[in-house]
Amino acid sequence: MKTTILCVDDEVDNVDALERLFRRKYNILRATSGQEALEVLQRHQGPVAVIITDQRMPQMTGVEFLEKTLAQYPDTVRILLTGYTDLESVIEAINKGQIYRYLTKPWDPVDLSSAVDRAVERYDLGQELKQKNQELAEAYRELKSLDTAKSNFMILVNHELKTPLTSVLNFNALLSETKLDEDQALYADRIQQSAERLKTLIDDVLLIVKAETGQLKSDLRPVTISSLAADLPADLSKAMASKNQKLVETLSPSKVQADTVQIKQILHRLLHNAAKFGDSDSEIHLTSSPQEQGVLFSVTNKGAPISEKVIDKIFRPFFLDEDIMNHSTGMGLGLTICQSLLQPHASGLNIKNAADGVTVSFVLPSA
Numbered sequence: 001m002k003t004t005i006l007c008v009d010d011e012v013d014n015v016d017a018l019e020r021l022f023r024r025k026y027n028i029l030r031a032t033s034g035q036e037a038l039e040v041l042q043r044h045q046g047p048v049a050v051i052i053t054d055q056r057m058p059q060m061t062g063v064e065f066l067e068k069t070l071a072q073y074p075d076t077v078r079i080l081l082t083g084y085t086d087l088e089s090v091i092e093a094i095n096k097g098q099i100y101r102y103l104t105k106p107w108d109p110v111d112l113s114s115a116v117d118r119a120v121e122r123y124d125l126g127q128e129l130k131q132k133n134q135e136l137a138e139a140y141r142e143l144k145s146l147d148t149a150k151s152n153f154m155i156l157v158n159h160e161l162k163t164p165l166t167s168v169l170n171f172n173a174l175l176s177e178t179k180l181d182e183d184q185a186l187y188a189d190r191i192q193q194s195a196e197r198l199k200t201l202i203d204d205v206l207l208i209v210k211a212e213t214g215q216l217k218s219d220l221r222p223v224t225i226s227s228l229a230a231d232l233p234a235d236l237s238k239a240m241a242s243k244n245q246k247l248v249e250t251l252s253p254s255k256v257q258a259d260t261v262q263i264k265q266i267l268h269r270l271l272h273n274a275a276k277f278g279d280s281d282s283e284i285h286l287t288s289s290p291q292e293q294g295v296l297f298s299v300t301n302k303g304a305p306i307s308e309k310v311i312d313k314i315f316r317p318f319f320l321d322e323d324i325m326n327h328s329t330g331m332g333l334g335l336t337i338c339q340s341l342l343q344p345h346a347s348g349l350n351i352k353n354a355a356d357g358v359t360v361s362f363v364l365p366s367a
Contacts, residue, residue, distance in 0.1 A: 002027040003120050004046060008037040008053040008065065009081070018052060021109055022116065034060030038068060048076050049123040050116055054105075055082040070098060075126055077119040081105055148213075161202050168195050204337055211340030218259040218344035222367030225251060225263060225288060225297070236272045243280040247271065250287040255367035256295045258345055263364070266338045267297065270360050273334050274301035278357070291363060298361040305353035335360070 006029040007018040019028045029044060031037035034057060041048060051069065055062035066078050078098060083105040100122065101115045172195065176188045210216040227249055232240075240247065256263075267286065274284045278301035285300040339349050342362055352359045 003049045003123075004029060004044070005050040005052065005116065005120075006031065006037060006040065006048050008032070008034065008051065008057075008062070010054060010057040014054065021113065026116075026120070033057060034062070034065030034068070037065055041069065041073065047127075048073060050077045050079060050119045052079045052081065052116065055080055066099065075123065075130070077123045077126075079103065079115060079119060081107060162199075165195060165199055165202065169199070207337060208340045211343050216340070216344055218262055220257050220259055220345070222255045223258055223260045223263075224253055224255050225258075225260075225267075227251065231264070232271070233268055236268060236275065239272065239275045240284070243275065243278070243282075245275055245278060245280070246283050248283050248285045250285070250289075252288045252290055252295065254288070254290045254295050256364040257367045258364050262341045262344075266341050266362070267299070269334050269338050270299040273360070274299050274358075277301065278303040290366070294363045294365045296361055296363050298359050300354075300357055300359040302357040306351060306358055311351050338362075 002025070004027040005022060007015050007022075008031045009015050009018070010032050012032060015030050015032060019030060022028055029040050029048065031040045034053075037051075037053070051066065051073075053062040053065055057065075062080050062082075066080070069076065069078075077100045080099045080102040081104075082102060100119050103112055103115060168191070172188055172191045176185075176192070180188060207216065232247075271284060271286065278284060282302040285298070287300075288295055288297045290296075335349060335351075342348050345364055347362050347364060350361050352361070
């Protein structure tokens, strides 16, 4: 199907000449005034790729006509023909009529044909780009919809998993209170450990999903993070004791704007990670210090550095990599959870390798 162009000139001979020049290649619309051209555009069914118009016409100049077409035909490419080299008129055409090219009369047929061909190419490229943008916008909407559906599904599954899990824990507790032989007691203990591990995993996954969907609530207020040594979770204290590790705290009394419970959870998880991967008979350092942008919290351990491959993957929820984790040590969610908990605080983790260990840090705004 031929591309359509509109030729406008108050002299019929000029319109005839334009039609003869382009009719073999393009579908030609004609008009001998700006007003007639507007009416032709209204009647025409389908897009008009290019408008070629004379500037000096009675009642309505070419620039005035082109300006009136902008709102309804924003994609159409505009070419102005002028019989005089009036710079002010050309500038007005560029600013108001948004012309692509202007040519002087009498025009050179080769030059004009080339200009129109380039204008049609420009129009086609614009339409292709517009189509691609629409496809991208639609794909983005579908992706957002799928992402929302995925998040809702994750929340639903996690909530629904808690119902049977609660039954398992309760009935296993009742079973443990009955008289069991040695093997039965071992089985009940294994059931309890696995159920508690599953409960922890469900809670962790739900926390991450809430953070990613903006549903995680934080009670941000001015707080001072004091010593954590006397408040360490039992499993963390046990892990450090088993490797003869010592916690060294250097905490600034500076106040930060934060959710106390969430920040302590982050620090506990970072300490647990440092203990797990740190060397035996070593120190784990927990520090906080005022910085220009806020208060910097750091956890440093002595041990093997974290590879760039791991750092790249470590903040992706639920990543699976047999080189990084194994089925007996969890799903690699620890640092991901810390990253999620920092989102409401407008912060994030920074991992830095040193010659003898690793430092994981984050910044909280000063209160």
